[in-house]
Amino acid sequence: MTSRLYIDVHIVQTVPPANLNRDDQGNPKEAVYGGVRRSRVSSQAWKRATRIHFDAQAPEQDRATRTKRITAELAERIARNTGLDKAPATRIAATLLEQLGLSAGKKVGETAYLLFYGNAQLDTVADLVTDRATELAALDDKALSETLKAIPVAEKFTTGHPMGVALFGRMVANIPALNVDASVQVAHALSTHETQLEFDYFTAVDDENEKEETGAGMIGTIGFNSATLYRYAALGLEQLTANLGGDTGAALDAVGSFVDSFARSAPTGYQNSFAHRTRPSLVAVVVRQDQPVNLVSAFEEPLPTEAGVAAASARRLAEEHTTACRMWGDTPLYSAASHTFTPGDLRTKDTTEALTQAFGEPVAFPQLISGLRARLATSMEDPA
Structure with missing residues (x-):
């Protein structure tokens, strides 16, 4: 202690x-x-x-970012890891992030809040679907949502914080589980x-x-x-x-x-x-x-x-x-x-x-x- x-x-x-x-x-x-x-x-x-x-001053993997474009950032990682086109990668990313309960923003593909997270945290979430991306892309919306519910997305954002998040904290008004003091x-x-x-x-x-x-x-x-x-x-x-x-x-x-x-x-x-x-x-x-x-x-x-x-x-x-x-x-x-x-x-x-x-x-x-x-x-x- x-x-x-x-x-x-x-x-x-x-x-x-x-x-x-x-x-x-x-x-x-x-x-x-x-x-x-x-x-x-x-x-x-x-x-x-x-x-x-x-x-x-930090290595790329140890950096943090604050953005409303988390869906696009996750989709880019999925596409890079798997070779999927942008559209199916974005669909998988959006479905994965539904678990966080983030409200949609005014612009398509954006969340209502700026979310502060670590690059390594988002990399970890992308890795969760890398081996199954082609299979997941073939599912309809309902089946995709049901399948991805079993993946522990929220857990990846509540552990393994980069120094930036650990120092400056994170507040998401309507999702206390994501808050970091x-x-x-x-x-x-x-x-x-x-x-x-x-x-x-x-x-x-x-x-x-x-x-x-x-x-x-x-x-x-x-x-x-x-x-x-x-x-x-x-x-x-x-x-x-x-x-x-x-x-x-x-x-x-x-x-x-x-x-x-x-x-x-x-x-x-x-x-x-x-x-x-x-x-x-x-x-x-x-x-x-x-x-x-x-x-x-x-x-x-x-x-x-x-x-x-x-x-x-x-x-x-x-x-x-x-x-x-x-x-x-x-x-x-x-x-x-x-x-x-x-x-x-x-x-x-x-x-x-x-x-x-x-x-x-x-x-x-x-x-x-x-x-x-x-x-x-x-x-x-x-x-x-």
Whole structure:
């Protein structure tokens, strides 16, 4: 039995003029916190960016996908395995998936819900009918349905979860048996300071009509802002291990891959217009045994928008962590940080000292992940 361990991931990251995650008006999402308007990036946006980055590092068979086109994906596998034409393969796939009870979507061949599943899980379902495909294709609809009822399709989607599903979970509103409780929680990223919405007025010139007309071929505006963001995620190791069928080695691998992808990923909204990709100034991990702790309260009083916002944000975060530990009388099982601030720089000397007091001596990011894994492995071997 895995002991109850929670991994908090705290990130301070500065983003230049950008529109990472737009609202229904096409402008960057915002939120009022501490009495002022902040830049906001929704948890859904950063979770998807993390998941895409996470899957890109995994072998094809270990990846997961979320789609309404599961019937077409299964039919493609059946056709590839058996040589059947598309139509009979699709008929078999649709009948197999009837067992899941997924409602039909508005478009032909689509389900009403996005289903998050592993490639290996769908491969396993396709393998169930590979040896009988020609025989099954010859049956009428009633006989095909009766024959395929005996095949344990639902079981293949409730076991053998890939790391992505084990981390981010799966919810199908009207089919609780398919639900997987997420082991990861991601907060909405918030700027540590007040932000102002700005607009980029742009024009586009028609290259083939430049001599005849002097005006623009197109005119428009894009909303943007720039911000230093506080990003936070929490991971429950006990839930993650359970989702992976008790495989502690896979759980430890998933923790490292998640921290890496959460730190390195970014939503892609308007990325061609703003080239907004940056890396964090600070990544801190804290392992706790009681509960996850979001440190956004460090920024309830917004930082003044002056030079050195990133350093001031990191210092505030470190001080909040130290103060909270002292107030509640608890000591985290493990703390570590990787950051860009140096004690030799007088502008960041106070920040470096605060970070060291809170999280220990800084380490390079790869060592942050390897050290986290080693500490978790020790705790899992000896929960006491």
